[in-house]
Amino acid sequence: MLELFLEGDGTLSAPDITRKLQLPRTTVHELVTTLAARSYLVSLPDQPGRYRLGVRAYQLGSRYAEQLDLAAEGQQVAREVAETCDETVHVAILEDLDVIYIAKVDSTHAVRMVSAAGRRLPAHCTSVGKMLLASLPPEELALRMEEEGELAAMTHQSITDPEALHAALADIRARGIATEHRESNPDVSCVAAPVHDSTGRVVAALSISVPMIRWTETREPELAALAAKGAADLSSRLGHRGGGR
Template structure:
């Protein structure tokens, strides 16, 4: 990498302050936040405003918000994103760290569709494929995605009396029981499936968010029962959360 240009670095630092704070910023806020000289800040803010990366706040002299050019660049970046391709890269990284099978899935009606998948390197492993469709209520990714729906939308997709198909003897087939579990998932922040889609496999999943904060996918780690216990579950849940967080960042969601 070549030498970094100080003026460009400082201008980007100013723009990135808006990722850390809500609302507009004043020149003194920027001086305090970055420790830059006042004259430098005024010159940089003037340049960024002239190029529409910042905009003055009407009625609040000396205060600035992000300008339309920043929005245009963000929108162009979002247009170029490919969930499957980004998910495959992150899934590969997670799989390398735990040596288990990793999936990324989306919700379609009451099913999940796997859009990315990386196999475990271990001899005993889950066998699946990208593009596969399964009932959402039988999978950790599906439970995570269902739990992220607004209550009205969940009720529309899974009304009282809806028939839930069982894939194994452990599959949840009662809507009321499923809704109770989904409430627990939403509170806990990750979903668990134990032998509900495959009698020999358990799974944990975490939510993937887009730049607006909406849950658009879920990332899961699947484990044969011979390697599954409470301690392993918690360890893999944390890996899934971190992986889902990285994928969310790639989709434009602010880093927390």
């Protein structure tokens, strides 16, 4: 019954609930009365007979949110994605203009990307970092880049020109997916997708890293779709219900 209030404008009457759940009217009346008495539902003062979720539902949701651990949830989703593609999967967050890996699951292949949770890299050299930079409000991105100054290179493929980076970030915003080819490691390509929290804010990114010996143009869309699905799964675990900003 409570899940019904997640739909539409979030308000329902007892007859609405009866119709949607196909329950007896007396049963619905008793349940609504009990939920309202315990503040899970509250009646609308200007619309007698209609209800919305009450403060008790918010308190439960807040307690659940407090118990969420992005790193732990990210590790679980990364494991599921890695089992599907057998490549290295990372979850990372943004700090200033760097990314910090908070979860990582290795490929089982003998040749794989070498990294570790807790490692810090320049955001503009990685797919997760570019995804996170692309998700920043323009004014915040401009301020961070101004404070950072020169963009350092990790390989000869790294973007060091601010205008080129802005162009790359615009493309990422349009696609909703970030890629990098040998920009942080001369032997690796990566693809990343954004992770949203319950408010729709991008709080992390999930990437799949593949050695160039296993990377192909035909495989890239498949990996991008898998990264997007993994990021969506993690977003769902964090309470995201679609949309974003």
